[in-house]
Amino acid sequence: MENGFNLISLITTERSKGTIVWLCNIGAEKYWSNLSAGVVNRQEDIAVNRMEEMNLLICREQDIIILREMPDEDYLSNLRKMGFSIPTILSPENADLLTPISELVLRDEGLLNKLKEAAEKNNDLYFNPYGVTHLEEEIAQKTGMRIMGAPSHINAKINDKIFNREISEKLGLTVCEGRVCNSADEIREEYDKLTNSKPFFSKVIIKEPKGASGKGLYIVDSKEKLESSLRMIARFSRGRTDSKWLVEGWYNKKGDINYQIYVSPDGEVDVFSIKEQLLRDTVYIGSKMPPELEQRVLDSYMEYGQKIGRYLYETGFTGVAGIDSIITEQDVCIPIIEINGRFTLSTYISFVNQILKDKKILSRYFRLTPEKTVNYTDICSKLENEGLLINSDNKEGIFVYTSGTLPYKLHEGTDGSVGRVFTLIVSDSWENVNVLNSKLEKIMEAYSK
Incomplete structure (x- = not known):
């Protein structure tokens, strides 16, 4: 099935085929970036790591999912009542709630052996992590599982906001007003340009190339805020001379739209699950499905997804990518604000209407x-x-x-x-x-x- 492997088909119309080993290794971005994580709240990190459970919403009964802890029994019972399939659940021994899940898997020889045995017995078994880093590649190598998704170095490239802007420009898509800056002086210069030249922006956003989940974003609405943000940026970049930042105008929006694409190993592109996102500042708090958008707008997103997916395939990317976009108050669609070359929280709820009808x-x-x-x-x-x-x-x-x-x-x-x-x-x-x-x-x- 490998050449014809299509994840979307397997979790929708061909649910009886093959076995998928799921691993929701949230936090993969830190292995693609050498930026400082800043201040860490360990209790917050525990909650983030346990978001792995939402992966259960897309599992099939014959699948295997690796979770650091067995879920609450009442929760599993409610999933069954609703009509969701519960797969085989495996957990690493001596798992703690803070160590990244892939590191826990690699420490557990017994678990690695179970996965190796499963792969040896099943020619149609595929390893599908949230995102592919060197750790998941090592798990695949030690167990013989076929990993689905682009190599780690390709994912690191795709999850770069500056590269995302370059994709938009190469494909002739509308981009935000702004530019890539290489120094604090260039950031100041671009801030002045965006706030004092038409179109006038009351706010500017500064983006670290590989920040995720609202991190590495600085919303600036005054010179004072600009300087405090630059001090923070300098502290986190720790004097690196190769640092770059994306500085763009902050648009008043009619909508934040997320659309998901899947690029199969043979280059087939599926565009799925167009959603209106709810954001508080820059942090995701929910989604609206289906979106209340005109058909012509939905059609345009299907076209954007196909075009972007084909381009990503040419760069060596396969797998799931979530694309964030906006529609401005002037009805201008900016198709790429950022691309997450991995699963997103939105991916896991993309197929719930199979159950909810x-x-x-x-x-x-x-x-x-x-x-x-x-x-x-x-x-x-x-x-x-x-x-x-x-x-x-x-x-x-x-x-x-x-x-x-x-x-x-x-x-x-x-x-x-x-x-x-x-x-x-x-x-x-x-x-x-x-x-x-x-x-x-x-x-x-x-x-x-």
């Missing part, structure tokens, strides 16, 4: 800082008592789709109780989705100090 869906993410710890059952019980928990029969209500991200226990050396809750708000109408969302927000407020 033509519903309106709003995904919402909340950061929780409760005074007392709270677990998956607590959250679901609260929603059920309020009449908001999803009904597995009519598929209406609020579905909590991770359990391990919740601040259900404190860990030695961590800073207080911090967690995240990921939900899908599901209904037949956007009006009811909005009502449910308002009620959910009020409930979530009670879990924040």
Whole structure:
């Protein structure tokens, strides 16, 4: 099947074929970049690492998923009730909640042997990580699993915002006003140009090439903020002479649009899951599916995805990529704000309508800082008592789709109780989705100090 391997087909129309070994190695970006991580909150990192559970939303029964901890039993039971398939779940021995999952796998000879045995017994077994770094390549080499996705050095190149801008320019796509800067003086010069020349921008954004999840982005709306941002940039770049930054105008937007593409090993491009994203400043907090966009706009995104996918294939890229774009207040589409040459949080919810069947869906993410710890059952019980928990029969209500991200226990050396809750708000109408969302927000407020 390798030459004809198509991930999208396998998780949609050909679900009985082959076996996929899933590994949600969130944080892969740090292996593609030598930028400083800055201040680290260990409790936040635990919640981020446990987002691996959302990978279960796209698994098939015959698949294998590697998770650092077994999920909450109530959570697995609810997934089954909703109609999701639960694969074989493997966990590394002596797993902690902070070490990157791929490092844990490589330390566990017993787990590596299990994966090697599975690969030897099954010619149609494929290793599909969230992102490919040298660690996943080493896992594949030690186990004999066929890794699906571009080599690590290609992924590092694709996940570079400056390279993303170059792709747009080469393909003749509209780009943001701005340029690549090589020094603090050039950043100051571009800031002055963007804020004092037509079109006038009230804000400017400075981007580190390989920042991810809202990190490495500096929104500047004054000279004072510019100088403080430059001091921070200088501290994190630590005097490196090869540093570059992308400086662009900040647009007022009608919409933040994410679209996903899959580039198969033979170069076939699938464009899937066009979503309206909800952002707070530059941080993702949810998605709207399907998007309320005119058909001509949806068609244009299909064309952009095909064009970008073919270009990426020529560079050596295969696998899933998530592309962020914007539509400005002037109805101008900027097709590439950035490309993530890997899975994104949005990828894992891209196929839920196979289960939920033509519903309106709003995904919402909340950061929780409760005074007392709270677990998956607590959250679901609260929603059920309020009449908001999803009904597995009519598929209406609020579905909590991770359990391990919740601040259900404190860990030695961590800073207080911090967690995240990921939900899908599901209904037949956007009006009811909005009502449910308002009620959910009020409930979530009670879990924040």
